[in-house]
Amino acid sequence: MTASETTVPNEEGGAGDEFLVEARGIVKRFGAFTANDHVDLGIRPGEIHALLGENGAGKSTLVKMIYGSLQPTEGRFFWKGEAVSISDPNTARRLGIGMVFQHFSLFEALTVAENIALALPGAFDMKALSTRITDLSRDYGLPLEPRAVVADLSVGERQRIEIVRCLIQEPKLLIMDEPTAVLTPQEADQLFLTLERLASEGCAVLYISHRLEEVKRLCHAATILRHGKVVARVDPRAETAASLARLMVGADVHAIRPKHARIGGPPRLFLDKLDLPASGPFSVALEGISLELRAGEILGIAGVAGNGQSEFFDAISGERPVERNSAVVIDGTACGSLGVTERRRLGAAFVPEERLGHGAVPAFPLSENVVLTRHAAYEDSGRNLIGFLDFARARSTAARVSEAYDVRKGKPDPEARSLSGGNLQKFVVGRELDRKPLLLLVNQPTWGVDAGAAALIRQALIDLAADGSAVLMISQDLDEIFEIADRIAVLSRGHLSPAYDAHVMTLEKIGLLMGGAHGGSDRVDEARQLREADGHAL
Amino acid sequence: MSTDSALLAVLLTIVTASTPLLLAALGELVTERAGVLNLGVEGMMVMGAVAGFAVALTTGSPYLGIVASALAGAALAVPFGFLTLNLVANQVATGLALTLLGLGLSGLIGESFVGQPGVRLAKIHIPGLSDLPFVGPLLFGQDVLVYLALALAVFVSWGVFRTRAGLVLRAVGDNHASAHALGYSVIRVRWLAVLFGGALSGLGGGYLSLAYTPQWIENMTAGRGWIALALVVFSSWLPGRLVIGAYLFGAVTILGFFVQGLGVGVPSQLLSSLPYLVTIAALVAISRKRGGGGDAPACLGRSFVPDR
Numbered sequence: 001m002t003a004s005e006t007t008v009p010n011e012e013g014g015a016g017d018e019f020l021v022e023a024r025g026i027v028k029r030f031g032a033f034t035a036n037d038h039v040d041l042g043i044r045p046g047e048i049h050a051l052l053g054e055n056g057a058g059k060s061t062l063v064k065m066i067y068g069s070l071q072p073t074e075g076r077f078f079w080k081g082e083a084v085s086i087s088d089p090n091t092a093r094r095l096g097i098g099m100v101f102q103h104f105s106l107f108e109a110l111t112v113a114e115n116i117a118l119a120l121p122g123a124f125d126m127k128a129l130s131t132r133i134t135d136l137s138r139d140y141g142l143p144l145e146p147r148a149v150v151a152d153l154s155v156g157e158r159q160r161i162e163i164v165r166c167l168i169q170e171p172k173l174l175i176m177d178e179p180t181a182v183l184t185p186q187e188a189d190q191l192f193l194t195l196e197r198l199a200s201e202g203c204a205v206l207y208i209s210h211r212l213e214e215v216k217r218l219c220h221a222a223t224i225l226r227h228g229k230v231v232a233r234v235d236p237r238a239e240t241a242a243s244l245a246r247l248m249v250g251a252d253v254h255a256i257r258p259k260h261a262r263i264g265g266p267p268r269l270f271l272d273k274l275d276l277p278a279s280g281p282f283s284v285a286l287e288g289i290s291l292e293l294r295a296g297e298i299l300g301i302a303g304v305a306g307n308g309q310s311e312f313f314d315a316i317s318g319e320r321p322v323e324r325n326s327a328v329v330i331d332g333t334a335c336g337s338l339g340v341t342e343r344r345r346l347g348a349a350f351v352p353e354e355r356l357g358h359g360a361v362p363a364f365p366l367s368e369n370v371v372l373t374r375h376a377a378y379e380d381s382g383r384n385l386i387g388f389l390d391f392a393r394a395r396s397t398a399a400r401v402s403e404a405y406d407v408r409k410g411k412p413d414p415e416a417r418s419l420s421g422g423n424l425q426k427f428v429v430g431r432e433l434d435r436k437p438l439l440l441l442v443n444q445p446t447w448g449v450d451a452g453a454a455a456l457i458r459q460a461l462i463d464l465a466a467d468g469s470a471v472l473m474i475s476q477d478l479d480e481i482f483e484i485a486d487r488i489a490v491l492s493r494g495h496l497s498p499a500y501d502a503h504v505m506t507l508e509k510i511g512l513l514m515g516g517a518h519g520g521s522d523r524v525d526e527a528r529q530l531r532e533a534d535g536h537a538l
Numbered sequence: 539m540s541t542d543s544a545l546l547a548v549l550l551t552i553v554t555a556s557t558p559l560l561l562a563a564l565g566e567l568v569t570e571r572a573g574v575l576n577l578g579v580e581g582m583m584v585m586g587a588v589a590g591f592a593v594a595l596t597t598g599s600p601y602l603g604i605v606a607s608a609l610a611g612a613a614l615a616v617p618f619g620f621l622t623l624n625l626v627a628n629q630v631a632t633g634l635a636l637t638l639l640g641l642g643l644s645g646l647i648g649e650s651f652v653g654q655p656g657v658r659l660a661k662i663h664i665p666g667l668s669d670l671p672f673v674g675p676l677l678f679g680q681d682v683l684v685y686l687a688l689a690l691a692v693f694v695s696w697g698v699f700r701t702r703a704g705l706v707l708r709a710v711g712d713n714h715a716s717a718h719a720l721g722y723s724v725i726r727v728r729w730l731a732v733l734f735g736g737a738l739s740g741l742g743g744g745y746l747s748l749a750y751t752p753q754w755i756e757n758m759t760a761g762r763g764w765i766a767l768a769l770v771v772f773s774s775w776l777p778g779r780l781v782i783g784a785y786l787f788g789a790v791t792i793l794g795f796f797v798q799g800l801g802v803g804v805p806s807q808l809l810s811s812l813p814y815l816v817t818i819a820a821l822v823a824i825s826r827k828r829g830g831g832g833d834a835p836a837c838l839g840r841s842f843v844p845d846r
Contacts, residue, residue, distance in 0.1 A: 090721040105716035
């Protein structure tokens with residue numbers, strides 16, 4: 001146990017009035033559940049302060065109280081040493097608190113300028129505001145077009161709107177909830193520069209992230225929550241990612257066991273110049289996607305959200321069949337024009353990105369959700385010989401999955417929506433893995449999942465590949481891709497780059513491919529440069 | 539000259555047939571922009587019709603009748619607002635119930651007025667202008683509600699797209715959770731939109747019993763509330779297009795009568811169903827063109843419950 005692990009209130013002297021904002025003894029209860037249990041937190045001006053903790057540790061609850069969206073059951077907030085009651089977000093904004101939400105709070109049908117105007121009090125002058133937005137966003141390296149409609153913008157651009165919306169109010173405290181989850185490495189770097197500049201100008205930043213490396217790099221102080229309680233206050237620069245993870249989880253996060261599988265044999269998945277037209281104004285068309293995935297292999301598909309990931313998923317899963325049957329070949333059978341159920345019968349399994357509503361029906365119990373993906377093709381599907389549903393069997397399958405993948409739930413067969421994100425994700429992934437599929441396609445396997453659950457899911461994917469299956473993993477988390485993928489390809493504006501060996505890929509190369517020019521000779525040149533640089537293109 | 543006067547007569551009736559549709563649809567447009575789907579337009583219109591008729595008859599003033607019709611429409615919107623906004627009842631079911639309530643209640647209130655001659659809302663007369671041949675009566679000789687409806691269309695268009703209040707209205711309809719997170723009172727904005735919608739629906743109904751056919755007949759709205767609802771979709775929630783749509787539908791209705799009058803060998807049932815067929819065709823065409831949802835406010839019809 002290091003000194004940093006002990007709980008020391010106000011490490012540096014304890015003079016409460018030097019804090020910009022301070023929480024003292026904050027308790028928040030939802031019914032019988034205590035989300036925050038006597039939490040103390042102090043942030044100084046110009047400090048980038050990390051708030052760390054697993055899912056459900058109470059970070060969001062605490063932050064919502066600082067921003068006035070929730071009220072504490074007990075305890076007080078102090079602003080520049082004076083007790084304040086932050087009764088609503090307007091009060092918070094008047095004090096000088098700005099917040100960038102994890103799930104963006106933007107209005108898709110409105111323009112950038114209108115979105116920002118909604119958060120601003122005072123005169124309503126769209127023209128003057130647009131000029132201010134253009135100037136300020138350029139000044140901070142976050143360029144924005146005020147007249148653009150949000151629905152047409154990328155996730156990175158949307159985040160810029162949120163940040164500029166805060167900056168335009170000249171905040172003294174900026175709260176950022178998982179800001180880099182949706183950014184390319186280059187965009188994240190730009191964000192760090194912006195935050196460092198803000199801090200140097202005296203603005204405090206409360207930074208919530210699961211990514212410990214970036215916390216180490218960026219933050220001056222860290223408060224760690226576990227089960228609603230503050231368990232440590234540390235200087236993250238003096239810690240390692242592993243020691244921070246240990247503080248968050250309360251035990252060692254078990255390291256991923258590398259797999260030792262021979263990659264080879266017939267291709268489990270073969271894509272031959274797959275094209276898929278865009279399905280609507282906000283959809284991306286897939287063009288000429290070719291890919292070969294063999295038994296024992298994990299292929300990671302990197303890319304920034306909105307570059308065709310969901311279309312790619314739909315084309316392979318059969319949610320949107322393609323015209324040319326031979327464009328998709330699963331385990332030797334051409335199935336481009338077949339639907340999801342037929343493809344499942346070929347031995348494929350699919351885990352979509354959105355676990356609630358797409359991967360599972362929110363109002364159905366887990367057992368019925370088991371039936372939904374397994375009714376047509378597999379044993380233990382919950383369907384008996386003459387086609388009636390056998391719920392006892394479905395329940396036992398659900399129980400087996402829950403047991404094997406550590407799905408924590410309140411009652412034996414709860415509704416899907418009552419599970420926390422991480423537990424539902426473990427269930428949805430486990431339900432498919434339980435079938436021992438020959439091919440598993442998974443989109444964002446650990447999005448919004450805490451470190452413990454993420455490690456379990458990644459290990460399960462590795463074990464599946466080690467048993468001779470092929471895994472195709474779409475992910476925006478590059479650490480995750482590097483951790484488990486054998487080969488890496490990048491999806492960018494509907495084009496898939498060649499797949500490179502993971503050990504010759506670097507963040508810089510992925511970043512280049514993510515933002516890479518397309519269609520023309522630029523792309524070819526770039527690909528050639530990459531190939532020449534490493535001599536390892538596959 | 540006689541073809542001219544026949545054409546004038548047709549155009550004048552088109553204006554009077556279009557105005558109630560425009561008024562009711564404008565109100566519903568504002569309501570839906572806030573994310574509330576009120577299917578009770580028909581009920582609120584018919585309440586406006588009976589209240590306007592009754593007040594105009596007892597006081598002798600059609601203008602008091604106009605005020606009464608707007609108040610009656612808004613009054614019937616109150617239970618809808620309370621049920622759907624405060625008690626989070628289903629908007630579709632509540633709206634349908636509201637239509638039935640309005641039809642029944644208006645029949646009860648209006649029982650004694652059936653067959654009585656009403657008070658007609660006078661057409662304005664501007665010396666000189668109104669006397670111009672052809673354009674005079676058409677442009678400068680209508681009743682006040684015709685001009686009020688058009689002025690309201692301009693006002694709503696300006697209000698929705700050029701003011702902060704309109705921005706907040708659109709924001710609440712687009713993403714109520716975010717609007718709440720920013721500190722706007724979703725429920726209050728929606729209440730105001732529902733009341734405004736009710737008042738304008740009532741006004742549209744009042745126009746029927748005060749200007750279109752100055753008398754009270756049970757169920758005299760005859761499905762116009764439903765056409766108004768379709769018009770809002772037809773207009774893709776834009777007031778400018780709504781004006782065009784309302785006049786187009788008014789024209790289709792009147793042309794149906796007119797063709798019938800000419801003795802063309804088309805069954806009258808087919809002609810009188812023309813506006814409804816056009817409604818369906820327009821809805822299909824629009825939803826095809828934009829591949830589904832169109833520009834509908836994203837939160838349309840969705841109940842909002844603020845978190846703790």
